[in-house]
Amino acid sequence: MRRVVLPEIGTFEAWRDEARALLGAGVPPEEVLWHRGAAEADLFAEALPPVRGGAVTVPKGFVDLARLVVWHRDPERFARLYGLLWALGHSRGLLEDRGDPRIDRLRRMAKEVSRDRHKMTAFVRFREIGDPAATRRRFAAWFEPSHYILELTAPFFAKRFGDMDWSIFTPDLTAHFDGFEIRFAPPEARPELPDDAAEELWRTYFRNIFNPARLKIGAMQAEMPKKYWRNLPEAPLIPELIAEAQSRAQAMGEAAPSLPPIRAERITERLRAPEAPAPVGDRDALLSGLAGCRRCPLWQNATQPVAGEGPLDAPLMIVGEQPGDQEDLAGRPFVGPAGQLFDTVAARAGLKRDRAYVTNAVKHFKFAPRGKRRLHQSPNSGEIAHCRWWLDMERQLVRPKLIVAMGASAAESLTGDSRRIGTRRGALEHAPDGTPVMVTWHPSYLLRLPEGARSAAEAAFEADLRRAAALVAQGEGAADTKGA
Known part of the structure; x- marks a missing residue:
């Protein structure tokens, strides 16, 4: 039996060198007794000359594990590590077997050492x-x-x-x-350390940040076990703070204001009140107000707001998502690639753009700069909600008989529902004021589809526009008959 005595300083390096030599020489774990520091003589062990072994390679994960485990207080830690090292020579993948009791035990020991390190740095x-x-x-x-x-x-x-x-x-x-x-x-007896003037300041701070309403004794002692209390200057305060916690929490509740200050009440009332658009007499007033819109941050980077266009007596309103790059520069809606596709499909469907009011749910272009390009970004719910003010104004001016909502942003603005368009397209829904709303694809969605899927989606989009044109024509015909 071979006895190996490791030094109390530099223990890991010493164990690593001894284990490497023993493994290289083929000494099995059962023939080695390990000790750290001065060890009592063992009847069955003897100090033999150091062995010299060949080169040994082990997984990096084992080295990281050993760097922690060697500092554990378990007297069998060195033997456990060497036993695993020996087994790794026959099964390199053993270290990944979390079900192996040897691996489980060593990992738990490493975790205990890591936790002890954390406590030391904290306390x-x-x-x-x-x-x-x-x-x-x-x-x-x-x-x-x-x-x-x-x-x-x-x-x-x-x-x-x-x-x-x-x-x-x-x-x-x-x-x-x-x-x-x-x-x-080497260790010394516990020294008599003087009082520190800063500790009284620390105790004052600790007492004031202690929140009795959030006291959880079990959680506190799990993070700061009692074994450390006698060396902490704030520890003498803890029993008193725990004893007073209930009464202090009750006093805090009684001292809390029962009514909000007047300024908070006014803000709450303003936020609670619905933001209905003010009456708009004509389109010029709409354009003037939109030019100074600061309701959301999108105005900061956009070139200009883009209002809708079309006859103010149009029976049909087309609502898209937001201006694109070309619309932002031109100041007109639906003049870019998506607008051109809309015009083409609408013409096939018998829907006349010059008899429709065309606009967007959001009036400023939202984008992310990429070099010289401006990449489209979808507006979020907050931006859609802020811009609903202007869309409602346009609806007051036009008072359409039917609205076609193209895409999720338009559907959310008009119906409050942003669910998938694929499950809703072609159906008639309603705006809060009862105006019929037909939900369909946005042309930009069609442009992003692969060639094989685009033809079918474009045909469905055309069918929706064809139905919208027919519904508007029926409504106008009924109005004419009633007038006659």
Whole structure:
């Protein structure tokens, strides 16, 4: 039986070198006894000369696992790691087997060490022990970790507190930092650390940020176990704060204002009131108001607002999504590729554009710049809601008998429903005031379809426009007959 004694400082490197040599020499796990620091003699073990083995390669995941597990307090940790290392030589994929009890145990040990490191970085409290007037101030702290993590965690403090000299004392090891390097030394008795004037300020702060209404004792102790309390300056306050929590939470509730301030009430009333558009006497008033629209941020990047166009006595209103790049530059709706496709299909369907009022649900072009290009972006629900003000004004001016909503944005603006157009197209729905609304595709959607699918969708779009033209013609015919 071979006995391996590892040093208390540099334990990981020492274990790695010993394990590499033993594995290379073919020494099985059952023939090795591992110890850290001074070890009692074992009747069945002897200190044999160091072995020399060949080159050994292991998965990186094992090295990362071992870097944590070697600092665990389990006395069998080195044997467990070497046993897994030996098994990996026969099954390289073993490390990924989460069901293997050896892997599960080592991963849980690594997690416990990581958690202990986190607690140390959170609960170490330094106190000043040097001359405050010195060029470099000196501090010290006492901490009692659950595992041998000081050597593993000390670099964190050197990086975070590099502008001061410090020492951290633990029952297992001591670390000293002088601004250049970390030096480890054997453990010392717990030092008598002086009171720190800043701790009273910290206790005042802690007392004031403690929220009794959100107190959960179980969760608090899970994050800050009682074993750390005796070394925390704020810990003496905790029992008192817990005892007072219920009465303080009740007092906070009683002190809360029962009525909102007047300014809040006025804002609430304004937000609650429906934003009905003011009466519009003519198109010029509409254009003048739209030119100064600042209801949403889209005006900031657009060239100009694009109002609808067409006869104000049109029985049919066509509503699209928003101006595109060419519409934004020209100041007119549906003059780009989508508008040209609409004109073509509408002509085939017998729908006369010069007898329809054509507009958009959103009046400013929303886009994302890409070099010299401006890529279309769909308006969101907030932008559609803000722009509904202007669409309602146009509807007041035109008072159409039928509205064709092309695309989801137009459908949402007119009906409040943005569900998939494919399940709704061709059907008659209604605006809040009862005006019939026919939902159909937007021409830009057709332009994005592959050639095979586009012909069928375009035929359906044409059928919808044909039906809209027929409904308008029927309505006009009925009105003429009634007038005669």
